[in-house]
Amino acid sequence: MWSIVWLISLCGLAYGASRLDPLVSTKGGLIRGLQFGDGYAKFLGVPYGVVDPNNPFGPSVPHQGFENTFEAYESKSCPHTQFNSNAAVGTIDCLTVDIYVPSTANSRNPLPVMVWIHGGAFIGGSNGDEANEPVSLLKHDVIVVAVNYRLGIYGFMCLDIPEVPGNQGLKDQTLALRWVRDNIAAFGGDENKITIFGESAGGMSVNMHLFSLNEKLFDQAIIQSGPALSYWMMVESNNTIPSRLAEELGFVTSDINEALRYLATVDPHLLVQVAKDLKISSGSGNDQPLTKPCVEKEFEGVDNFITEHPMNTKSTKVSRMPIIIGNTAREFFFQYAYQDEKFFESFDIKTLFEMGFNVDSDFEKAIDDVKHFYLGDEKIQQKVVEELIDFGTDLIFGHSTQRMAEKLLESGADKVYRFIFSYGEASHGDEIRYLFDSTMGKSENEPDSEKASVKTRLTTLWTNFAKYGNPTPTSTDLLPFTWAPITKTSQPYLDMDTEFTIKSRPAHDRMAFWDIFYKLYGQHQKWYKEQ
Secondary structure, three states: OHHHHHHHHHHHHHOOOOOOOOEEEEOOEEEEOEEEOOOEEEEEEEEOEEEOOOOOOOOEEEOOOOOOOEEOEOOOOOOEEOOOOOOEEOOOOOOEEEEEEEOOOEOOEOEEEEEEEOOOOOOOOOHHHHOOEOHHHHOOOOEEEEEOOOOHHHHHOOOOOOOOOOOHHHHHHHHHHHHHHHHHHHHOEEEEEEEEEEEOHHHHHHHHHOOOOOOOOOOEEEEEOOOOOOOOOOOOOOOOHHHHHHHHOOOOOOOHHHHHHHHOOOOHHHHHHHHHHOOOOOOOOOOOOOOOOOOOOOOOOOOOOOOOOHHHOOOOOOEOOEEEEEEEOOOOHHHHOOOOHHHHHOOOHHHHHHOOEOOOHHHHHHHHHHHHHHHOOOOOOHHHHHHHHHHHHHHHHHHHHHHHHHHHHHOOEOEEEEEEEOOOOOOOOHHHHHOOEOOOOHHHHOOOOHHHHHHHHHHHHHHHHHHHOOOOOOOOOOOOOOOOOOOOOOOEEEEEOOOEEEEEOOOHHHHHHHHHHHHHHHHHEOOOOOO
16 A cells, blocks of 8 residues: 555656655554655654553553554654753653655565664663664665664663563563564565664664564664673662652652652653762763663563573574674774863773672782783873773773674574774764764765765665675675675674775784683673573
8 A cells, every 4th residue: 555655656746746645554553654855755753662651660562553544744752861961851652663665665575674773871862863864774775664762760770570670671672673573564664674773772782682582573683882791781670769769859768669659750851850860870971870771580470571691691583693793993982082181080990890890809900900901001191091992992892792793603693794883083873874864974975075985885784784684795896895704713804994894803902802801800790600
């Protein structure tokens, strides 16, 4: 039905007639979208799930569909404070997907589907924050679906009670993936060729779906700066959070369920602002969010997302699955490059390790080893900022990406492709603007610019992978190389700079140091279990 209405719509445009917006018949009912650009359609704010208003911190359920035609004209966001303004935005009625469809899609020619999961430290972000329109991907004949999921206290409070067991935001994503599998054919998508991809917390989400307890809902994965072995990703359960929030708002109780019932009545904008002020959902400076994924406690009748840390289990879903995984060359540039001397005077490497390690007296030597490797005998100060950028990049992203790539290969992945994005400052998230059409990076869209060349190469690689499970199925003038996957004995990777070139073993000396570090001190990790 959708393809017929779309063809009529195109003819109408050609002859200057009034516009007919695309109409799709899904299992949940009729959805009307919008035309945009040069032969594309978008369906914004399509609901896939519903949050219980009496327990907005707990599990969501599938949306039951529409009696009347749903007008998919406006994107939504879940409650959070914006990183650039600290303003509280969003609504609890936010479990939606945005669907972008090229005109070439129809039931006779189903297109590969790419499902984007946004980043934001699990406390912020939305479909519209970093990606205005994925036109540069659509030009390669793929359908793009962007997922909203609950954030912060609504999506990632981890409590030792069945009502709020943890990982609600990841379970929202699972509902969204089920919705895509069941409905994307109506949009001209191939439900048997779904690639999920994401960056930062979105990449970690993608990685976590490879280890989750639910069924396999996709066929391929791209993990951008999001290794699930990064100890930044996990928190331990914390039953004090509801009472702390309630007390700050004037409701004093030590009963966790009573506190949750009260918090359910509080305006979401106020609640996310209070959570930020109390540094419960804060990600600036040395403050790390207390609302992130966790290893869940098991309760009868409660669906778990994970009950083991990924370091202690193998993925049962990656068998014969192709995967791309990588990070930027200087992830921590944005954290350290523009700090003043006062910041470095108070900088303590130990606090970074405390997120994921049991830092006792036996571990002090480990911290000294790290300082000597990166800084020699220099004290922490502004003049060693480049060394600190390397340290933060390796600690949180680089080495855990390498270990995850090796783990996925051991778990039976068909092919694991590694990359390093080195172009420009190569800071955390820099590659996103070369995938999507953001207002922040207009020069990437100038046809003859160097940035446009990087963008064309990157979008071609990602969409080749979505189509063929191989980013370089054939050598071309644009991509005159073969990107080989890693093996047990070799670590080729694609270096994405002004030129895209195949190299071997990224930051080899530094990675070798961390190999030895984890052999000596890995047992100090908080979730470590003897294998």
